[in-house]
Amino acid sequence: MYTAYLADTPNGRKIPIALEELALDYRVQPVDLGADEQHTPAFERMSPNGKIPVLVDGASGAALFESNAILFHLAATSGRLIPDNPAGRATVLQWLFLQAASIGPMLGQLWWFRHASPTPNPQALARYTKEARRLYGVIERRLATTPYIAGDSYTVADIACWPWLVTHDELGLDIAAWPAVAAWLDQVAARPAVQRGLARSAEPAHV
Structure with a gap:
């Protein structure tokens, strides 16, 4: 039995999606980001960077942090x-690293400047919109030549990228500009394990 410490964010959603896909036993422990529970000493002993998600192996007690490492x-x-x-x-790792280094940070910044910034910042919005569009283009070119991010099979590279790229509406991006990405988003969304994982991350208090 695993314990998944998470919140309902793109990085948090990755873990129950993977656990559902692998049919592994787990429970969800919600982390209230608004209450700064991720910065408590107890949580930072598991996740030194004070970020969700964390996965704890019930058998060994070992805690893993960083979503793509998990x-x-x-x-x-x-x-x-x-x-x-x-x-x-190696191919899977390349796309995992790209998601962690580029897709997550750039789309996360775009979301923040669109929805959370206390003051308008047109320069930041323009910068992160341009970079987000560039990254969607990277994935579009990839998916125009292969059915999944890392090749012919569905892998953790898809699980890492999907929760971020599916937020295009929130980011003010028209997904019609990237038809291969749009088709892949729908294909992944239709997977039963994805639907179950999203339900678990969206309602952790009921698990």
Whole structure:
């Protein structure tokens, strides 16, 4: 049994989606970001950077932080959602790193300046909108040549990217500009494990 410490954010949603896809037993422990629960000493002992999600293995007590590290661990230990050959794994890792280094931070900044900034900042909005559009273009070109982010099979690379890229409406981006991305978003959204994972992350208090 795992315990997933999370909030209903793109990074938080990744973990129950993966756990549902792998049919692993887990419970959700909600973390109230508004109350700064992620910055308590107890939480920071598990996640030194004070960020969700964290996954705790009930058998060993080991805690993992950083969402894509958790995804890679689950895939590698289960032997699913990742290729078993070095070249295939390297491909998955490249896209996991791109999501962590670029897609998440840039789309996150765009969301903040659109919805949370106390003062309007047209320069920031223009900068992050331009970068978000560029990144959607990167994924569009990839998905124009392969059915999934890392190749022919659904992997943790898709699980990492999907919760971020599906927020295009909130970001003020017209997904029609990227038809391959739009089709992939719909295909992933239709997966039963994705639907179950989203339900678990959206209603953690009821788990």
